[in-house]
Amino acid sequence: xxxxxxxxxxxxxxxxxxxxxxxxxxxxxxxxxxxxxxxxxxxxxxxxxxxxxxxxxxxxxxxxxxxxxxxxxxxxxxxxxxxxxxxxxxxxxxxxxxxxxxxxxxxxxxxxxxxxxxxxxxxxxxxxxxxxxxxxxxxxxxxxxxxxxxxxxxxxxxxxxxxxxxxxxxxxxxxxxxxxxxxxxxxxxxxxxxxxxxxxxxxxxxxxxxxxxxxxxxxxxxxxxxxxxxxxxxxxxxxxxxxxxxxxxxxxxxxxxxxxxxxxxxxxxxxxxxxxxxxxxxxxxxxxxxxxxxxxxxxxxxxxxxxxxxxxxxxxxxxxxxxxxxxxxxxxxxxxxxxxxxxxxxxxxxxxxxxxxxxxxxxxxxxxxxxxxxxxxxxxxxxxxxxxxxxxxxxxxxxxxxxxxxxxxxxxxxxxxxxxxxxxxxx
Ligand code: MN
Numbered sequence: 001x002x003x004x005x006x007x008x009x010x011x012x013x014x015x016x017x018x019x020x021x022x023x024x025x026x027x028x029x030x031x032x033x034x035x036x037x038x039x040x041x042x043x044x045x046x047x048x049x050x051x052x053x054x055x056x057x058x059x060x061x062x063x064x065x066x067x068x069x070x071x072x073x074x075x076x077x078x079x080x081x082x083x084x085x086x087x088x089x090x091x092x093x094x095x096x097x098x099x100x101x102x103x104x105x106x107x108x109x110x111x112x113x114x115x116x117x118x119x120x121x122x123x124x125x126x127x128x129x130x131x132x133x134x135x136x137x138x139x140x141x142x143x144x145x146x147x148x149x150x151x152x153x154x155x156x157x158x159x160x161x162x163x164x165x166x167x168x169x170x171x172x173x174x175x176x177x178x179x180x181x182x183x184x185x186x187x188x189x190x191x192x193x194x195x196x197x198x199x200x201x202x203x204x205x206x207x208x209x210x211x212x213x214x215x216x217x218x219x220x221x222x223x224x225x226x227x228x229x230x231x232x233x234x235x236x237x238x239x240x241x242x243x244x245x246x247x248x249x250x251x252x253x254x255x256x257x258x259x260x261x262x263x264x265x266x267x268x269x270x271x272x273x274x275x276x277x278x279x280x281x282x283x284x285x286x287x288x289x290x291x292x293x294x295x296x297x298x299x300x301x302x303x304x305x306x307x308x309x310x311x312x313x314x315x316x317x318x319x320x321x322x323x324x325x326x327x328x329x330x331x332x333x334x335x336x337x338x339x340x341x342x343x344x345x346x347x348x349x350x351x352x353x354x355x356x357x358x359x360x361x362x363x364x365x366x367x368x369x370x371x372x373x374x375x376x377x378x379x380x381x382x383x384x385x386x387x388x389x390x391x392x393x394x395x396x397x398x399x400x401x402x403x404x405x406x407x408x409x410x411x412x413x414x415x416x417x418x419x420x421x422x423x424x425x426x427x
Pocket of ligand 1 (some may be wrong): 123134207209241358
């Protein structure tokens, strides 16, 4: 077993009930301290841990880590190290904060250099994303969208059950939770019109997704098999792939979405390692027809991650949950996605981000986008404030949460939250 995952371990740091961040999680992120220092860190309960300070004070002395690897604006250098070294760091953090370890627990001076109230630090983007790919791997989502955008009788295209369908997205507009999003302007074709108009999107939507961050891959031309794939996955984040449905509908033929999805995507700030998610492995849905040999993968390549989306209108405090879904509904596993991505010889690098695609379940309350929840605007949703929504309005805050729960163990991601602001005016 992975040492840091020991479910019996308790920390001398206090962990609130129902926290996403018990000592068994030990995620990785980047934050700015109240003193203005940017550092890579981890988190237990509501305490942010400065890993650069921890290394400087000698707590990783037994691990062969490059000096100052955590004194960085992103985790890319750390993610470039071997999986064994990353495991050793996570194990060492678990040990230092274990109730039975006295060193840092008894050293107040060291504690003041290493520990911060998580609410007092500013969370930054955890990785510099080199390349971002978005899949389309939920059969329920692909079926729903196919029914609305194309043909209810043939909702799934003939390739869908043979290929983990995806497209290359835009890395530069990936933002961290807390940053706002501007409503995009663009071209749309109004109903019954022959020519497009230009203006702010009228059908602004979220997409409930999870994404994985990769380690360094292999040289260009080589491929990563499904058996090897998980060794190339560092961890996961929540991913809100903001989408402008009216722009998408007009522009997406024949090459797929472009401006409809390149204006912003929000991620949660803590990368939860695949190691921490190990206890929550579940079987993938059965794949029928059988997939080609290079896509055959372990049956338990999926993870039971509970997901929710809520909307909070401007100047309100009450959130309304509009969707509850689960990552385990994914038809294609991450290993299959990565194997397919590289089978043509495409290389991956540390810090690349591969997103799942919208995660919808079978029931209408588990649909992962407003497009599906309101069925293309036909069925408005009621919020607790008495308002209704078909799509996202200016001023709305969209909050996505994700956590795993098994017996007493809860490992979570915190949240990916952004407020939608009105479109910036044209010059
Ligand atoms: Mn998407």
